[in-house]
Amino acid sequence: MGNKKVILDHVEEHDDDTVPSIHLDLWYPDVKGNTRAIVIGLMDVRAADDIRVSYDKERDGWKIEQASTFKWEADDPVCDPDWQEVAFIQAWAREKTECLQCGNLNQPTRKQCEKCNAILEGGKDD
Numbered sequence: 687m688g689n690k691k692v693i694l695d696h697v698e699e700h701d702d703d704t705v706p707s708i709h710l711d712l713w714y715p716d717v718k719g720n721t722r723a724i725v726i727g728l729m730d731v732r733a734a735d736d737i738r739v740s741y742d743k744e745r746d747g748w749k750i751e752q753a754s755t756f757k758w759e760a761d762d763p764v765c766d767p768d769w770q771e772v773a774f775i776q777a778w779a780r781e782k783t784e785c786l787q788c789g790n791l792n793q794p795t796r797k798q799c800e801k802c803n804a805i806l807e808g809g810k811d812d
């Protein structure tokens with residue numbers, strides 16, 4: 687079992703956004719026994735396969751998986767949904783880059799400062 691109670695105790699509802707949403711965090715997913723992934727499903731007139739979201743520490747980003755198997759034989763010893771990665775999102779993909787010359791915060795894709803044209807040193811690792 688995971689740490690569902692801790693996760694659910696800290697769920698926040700964002701009603702003020704243009705997209706009403708629920709915010710929940712994985713709490714220390716590497717700690718033994720803690721929840722390691724969140725499965726998101728859709729309940730609607732249309733169907734969509736669930737996605738499973740987990741944090742990949744090695745690659746520093748979010749791993750998104752989908753299953754391929756949804757039915758098993760009654761005597762199947764292991765009912766493996768075959769979760770496989772379908773997308774990966776860098777943890778800091780949208781982080782703005784601060785210009786060391788003028789302090790301007792630039793859009794993540796910029797190589798030169800929007801304000802003073804200085805060459806930007808890159809992302810968070812610099």
Ligand SMILES: [Zn+2]
Pocket residue numbers: 785786787788789790799800801802803804
């Ligand atoms: Zn600048």
